[in-house]
Amino acid sequence: MNEYAAHPSASPRRRPGSPHRRTLAAAVVVAAVAVAAGVLVPPANASTRPDGAPSATATAGPTTGPTAGSAAEETVTAESAAPSADVSAAARPDTVQQRLERLVREDGVPGVLAAVKGRDGRTRNHTAGVGDLATRAKVPVDGQVRIGSNTKTFTAVVVLQLVGEGKVALDAPVDTYLPGLVRGDGIDGRNITVRQLLQHTSGLPEYVDREAALGDKDRYVEPRDLLDRALAGKAHFAPGTKWEYNNTNYLLAGLIIQKVTGRPVGEEINRRVVERIGLRHTYFPVPGDRTIREPHPKGYARATEGGPLRDYTELDPSWGWAAGAMVSTTGDLNRFFTALLGGRVLAPAQLAEMRTTVPAPEIGPGIGYGLGLTSTPLSCGGLAWGHGGTIPGYRTGGGVTDDGRAVSIAVTVLPTREIDEHVEALVDSALCR
Secondary structure, X not given: OEOOOOOOOOOOOOOOOOHHHHOHHHHHHHXXXXXXXXXXXXXXXXXXXXXXXXXXXXXXXXXXXXXXXXXOEEEEOOOOOOOOOOOOHHHOOOHHHHHHHHHHHHHOOOEEXXXXXXXXXXXXXXXXXXXXXXXXXXXXXOOOEEOOOHHHHHHHHHHHHHHHOOOOOOXXXXXXXXXXXXXXXXXXXXXXXXXXXXXXXXXXXXXXXXHHHHHOOOOOOOXXXXXXXXXXOEOOOOOOOOXXXXXXXXXHHHHHHHHHHOOOHHHHHHHHHHOOOOOOOOEOOOOOOXXXXXXXXXXXXXXOOOOOEEEOOOOOHHHOHHHHOOEEOHHHHHHHHHHHHOOOOOOHHHHHHHHOOEEOOOOOOOOEEXXXXXXXXXXXXXXXXXXXXEEOEEEEEEEEOOOOOEEEEEEOEOOOHHHHHHHHHHHHHHHHO
């Protein structure tokens, strides 16, 4: 889903020897992905084209993790924003915990959750801040959050499973499955392939309306209404000639799934992916469901720049649909991405297609986008694979490496670009320590 920064914030106070300083160069690259591969709504201060569509830099980052039940788990929580100055070195929180607390203390994030699988194979769950600004309740460990554009990876997986079953062809035109539906100014579904949808190289215009998403959070919308909104715009470029992050691509991918299977996209995602690998705290909401079912921190956003934080925990995610409607936990996100990259969700041929990336120069050097999956260079070498997402109330980011390290982080506020950068710097630091 396209993410947007709800308000500006002051620059953080850098400290000598801080882990943040050591990973700053990497953060510039990693944060670029955060701003270009996981968002539903463009940032309020993002650059936009004259037609109001988000620019290629208005998007978000990766997310991934460990095999279910394969690692010992530890829990680290912090109710206060910062440790006291006289705490002994042995008792101080680790680097991840310190950074979570800085997000609360210096960036004004209400609550933060993280699940980290390190080189030792252990999974550690962290929290900081509060789960409810009114009651000051604790952040539930591994609580559920809305995961925004991480949904795109789930959608891409189902399409690729259908490819493996011979029911969809990646290089077939969209018109093969949705005849006559995709037409507009410079837009023709006969010239756009399924691969180009999943890869964000279709040139289609964006459907997400930031003001509508923030202004009427309880409104239900049908996917076809969202498509009509997109097709009222003009194509941004000829299919296959550029890369540009766009939620409309995954709206159409969801419609293709429904047309081919004859079942709702959420049902197919739940059956083919969630239940298959045992993601017990992950689901695609049924139409009309505005709640988060299990223990969760509340999510907040500012409806207007400089306005007060409002509670966006309960909203109708129908406008995100196959591009960003899902609910999960940081632990389940780690399990999903680890299972995916470990070959437990797709056949080898389809996983290879998913991991075949095209350059996304608008995001940053070395960044690649595959089929619903990003690859991001790490400061310690190698790549982090994943996605990421933002929706009113929540921002998730993370990554998984080929050798099994994994991290997933969630903040309970619609982020500024500065918060995005700090989250992605934390992802790099956690994967490289």
